[in-house]
Amino acid sequence: MSGRDRRETWVGRSIRRVEDFSLVTGRGRFTADLTAAHWVRFVRSPVAAGRIENIIAPQGATVITAADLAGVKPIRPMLHKFGYVPIDQPVLASDVVRFVGEPIAAVIAASEEEAEDLADGVEVVIADSMAVVRAEDALAAGAVLVHNGVPGNVIVEARHATPDFNAARKAAYRLISVEIRSRRQNAMPLEARGGHAAYDPGSGRIFFTCSTQTPHLMRTAIADLIGMPESELRVIAPDVGGGFGQKMSLPPEYVFLVWLARRLKNSVAWREDRRENLIAAFHSRDQKIRIEGGFDQAGKLVALAADVSANVGAYSCFPTTCAVEPLMALAELPGPYDIRAYSCVARGVLTHTCPMAPYRGVARPAITLALERLMDCAAAAFDLDPIEIRRRNLIDRFPYTSVTGLTFDEASYRETMEIAAAALDVAAFRVRQRQARAKGRFLGLGFATFSERTGYGTPAFAARGMEITLGWEKVELTMDPSGFVEARIGASPHGQGLRTTLAQIIADELGIEPAQIAIVHGDTDRTPYGFGTFASRSLVIAGGAALTAARKVRVKLIKLASHLLEAAPDDIVLEGGSAKVAGTDRELPIASLARAAYHQSHRFNGEIEPGIMEAAIYDPPGTFSNACHAAIVEVDIETGRVEIERFLVAEDAGRLINPMIVDGQIHGGVAQGIGNALLEEIIYDETGNILTTTLADYLPPTLREIP
Incomplete structure (x- = not known):
């Protein structure tokens, strides 16, 4: 066995997350745990539009x-x-207000309660x-x-059309339209x-x-x-209780x-309450999509037209801008289907x-809904089973370049759909469905097949023309004289389990246990510059950088062992915490x-x-995962109540570093999807007053709704 060949022991194993013990035992350290000399409460606009006359x-x-x-x-x-x-968002509104909840002033007091009372x-x-x-208004x-x-009121508008679109649409046997x-x-x-600045x-310096x-x-x-000079500001992200995109963007309150x-040359703090979060933290989704599919006589989709309007709110978010939703929708709407x-x-x-700001999935829930509804409508129009219409249209040859230039190197669209259909026994369900209908009960079976772009680096962000081109990540590895490894990452996990999975990757390369590796993140003084954790990117990009840096360390360890053991480098094996001569x-x-x-x-x-110190930067073009979700539901047509009988996911996520963490991410995504589909909605009246300001009005899913 050469120095580059070894038995992997950690990647692919469902080891426990190292992040969890402190959290489940109440030992986590969150921003809200910090105290300050001064507390801040923001005075927010009670109206959606108007001119400030006096405070x-x-x-x-x-x-x-x-x-x-000033300044x-x-x-x-x-x-x-x-x-x-480009538009300006003031840190505090100075002359006009543009949405309910916009910060107008800030009250400073010695306690949080006093600040709230004074505000x-x-x-x-x-x-x-x-x-x-509404966007249409x-x-x-x-x-x-x-x-x-x-x-x-159009802040951004993108267009794309293939040269043969009009001819393909005209030649279509049947046109079917859907609006969602x-x-x-x-x-x-x-x-x-929340924030604490000291x-x-x-x-x-300011420690924020x-x-x-x-x-x-x-x-x-x-x-x-x-x-101020950037060197005078240290930003620390301690334990972060979820983000899902909302905490990717810059809030004016932090500035x-x-x-x-x-x-003040002192410490100040602000803790957002749930009402503030509902009215003033970044919202998401809110798209209206109209699509028209042109099908040939066999039910093959030969032309697709789409019109997407995204209600982006009153300002544009940093760093992605509010263009992220409409641009992602345009580029990825064709999804897993063969559309030319x-x-x-x-x-x-x-x-x-x-x-608005990015939220888990960014545009894909909406475009998937639109496209899958089109497929169901086409199945009905052609008197085909919904699975069969999808079989005829899913991409089945790879690599495949989409009409918007995305390259799918490999995927399993048909395979995941067939796995889901077999697991649910569709034929048996159809019998049960007819029997239930005869009794006045309404059972339904739905499929959604999708492609998800992940881990994309600077090429994807540069194509959007962003001023700050997000993308690469850097990892620095140091092995100390005892053999303990510290990996410093610019990515900033907040629930993804990166401290666990990155340690698994590094451990396999170096032949040590994950317990001998510490992942350092969330502190600009202690970590290399990086863009953070968002867009399903961190394990791919930070993981790629960690793998590359670990391989550099591995080469050095083999050189050291070769010298000390007087053996050829190709004969050195790193495993079980030792360097061995094969x-x-x-x-x-x-x-x-390490000591030597x-x-x-x-x-x-x-x-x-x-x-022993190495570093690496990883900047990939991006990759795609895919899945098929299927649900069996019963709908009470008198009350509208939806009962989820069964929900199944067939996911192709490629190589799994830690299957248990992947399963957790899928379960969490399904829970959020159920909330998005059935329960959650921010509602404004016609004057712009927000009506969903408490969790009595805005309804996230609970254990009662999750199958």
């Missing part, structure tokens, strides 16, 4: 308004394509004006403009947002602890907006907290509602190699550098 503070209250923030720049995310119109006493005089709430001729510089709307939702992380008198998915991006953006701590003629227009529409009983503990690298470097005659 009247109660006697003795310390109130900060936009007038105090603080507005949040202005940029995109250099697709007709994107309730602040009177904001606003001359309210007409608001546009904002697009209507003569509609009120949310921002004067954005004509027609994905409801506006909140990502509902268990922990709401001034360090010794260095003059916050609940975020992107600590390095937060540091860059906040420092830029305030006008304010850092500015205030710097001004395609036309789509996708736009982002400004309204007087809470700004075919002999000669071996040295890896800890001995640090303490006995003279033995290597300058051929091997002292110490």
Whole structure:
């Protein structure tokens, strides 16, 4: 066995997550656990649109308004394509308000309770004006403009059409149209947002602890907006109670907290409550999609047209901009189906509602719903089984390049659908369905097959024309003299289990146990620059960087062992915590190699550098996973109640680092999907007043709804 050949022992095993013990025993450390000298409560707009005429503070209250923030720049995310119109979001509204919940002022007090009481006493005089709430109303001729510089309220619009689309549509045997709307939702992380900014008198730096998915991006953006050197700001993401995309984007509240701590030269804190989170944290989804499919006589989809309108709210989010939903919809709407003629227009529409940000899945729940509904309608029109219509249209040859330029190197669209159908015994279900219908009961069986782009690096983000091109990740590995490994990552996990899975990857390369590896993340002072954890990217990209760095360390360990054991490098095997000479009983503990690298470097005659430290950057083009979800439900047509009898997922996620963690992610995704489909909706009235401000109104799924 050569030095590069070894038996894998950790990748592919369902070992327990190292993250869980502290969390389930109450030993986790969250932003909200920190205390501060000053507490902040934000005064928020009670109306969707209007001009601020006066702010009247109660006697003795310390109130900060936009007038105090001279020199603080507005949040202005940029995109250099697709007709994107850049707009400003002030940290505190200065003249006009554009959605219910927009921060107007901040009250500072010695306790959180006092700050809340004083904030309730602040009177904001606003001359309210007409608001546009729905995207279709904002697009209507003569509609009120949310921002004067954005004509027609269209902040971004992308178009794509294959040259042969019109001819293919004209030649189609049958045209079938579908319209769907994905409801506006909140990502509902268990922990709401919050921040704690502390001034360090010794260095003059600000230590900002916050609940975020992107600590390095937060540091860059906040420092830029305030006008402070980035080196003077340290951002720490401790334990983070979920994010799902909501905590990827920059909240204006975070900018304010850092500015205030710097001004007061003291510590300040803010903890968002659930009402604030529902009205002012980033919303998601809210798309209207119209698609038309042209089918030939055999039921093959030969042309697809789509029109996508995404209600993006009042402002654009940093760093992705509000274009992320419509652009993702346009690029990925064809999904797993073999479509060669395609036309789509996708736009982002400004309204007087809470700004939108990415949420788990980004556009794909809506486009999958639209496309799968089209397939079901086509099955009915052609008198085909819904599974058969899909068989005739799913991509079955690879590699495959889609009409929007996405390359699927491999996939198992048909296979996962067939597995799901067999597991549910569709033929037996149809018999049971007919029997139930005869008794006045309505049973249904639905399938959804989809493709999910994951782990995409700079090429995908550069194609969007983003000012900050997200993508690569870096990992730094250090093995100390005892053989213990520290891996520092720029990605910032918040529930994904990266401390466990990355350790498994590194352990296999180095022939040690995961317990001998510590993954350091979430601290801009201790980790290399990275973009964070979002978009199903971290295990692919940070994992790729960890693997590459570990292989560099492996090469060095083999060199050390080759010298000390007087054996050829190809004969060295790293396993079980030792370096062994294949075919002999000669071996040295890896800890001995590490100690020699640090303490006995003279033995290597300058051929091997002292110490064991390596780093790697990984920037892949991206890859795709796929799955088929199937559900059997019963609907009470009198009350509308939906009872989920069975839910099944056939998933092809490629090579599984830790199957137990993958299963957990799938279970969580299904739970969120059920909530998205049946329960959760942010509702505004026609004036822009938000009606779902508590969990009595906004209904996330509970154990009672999850099968």
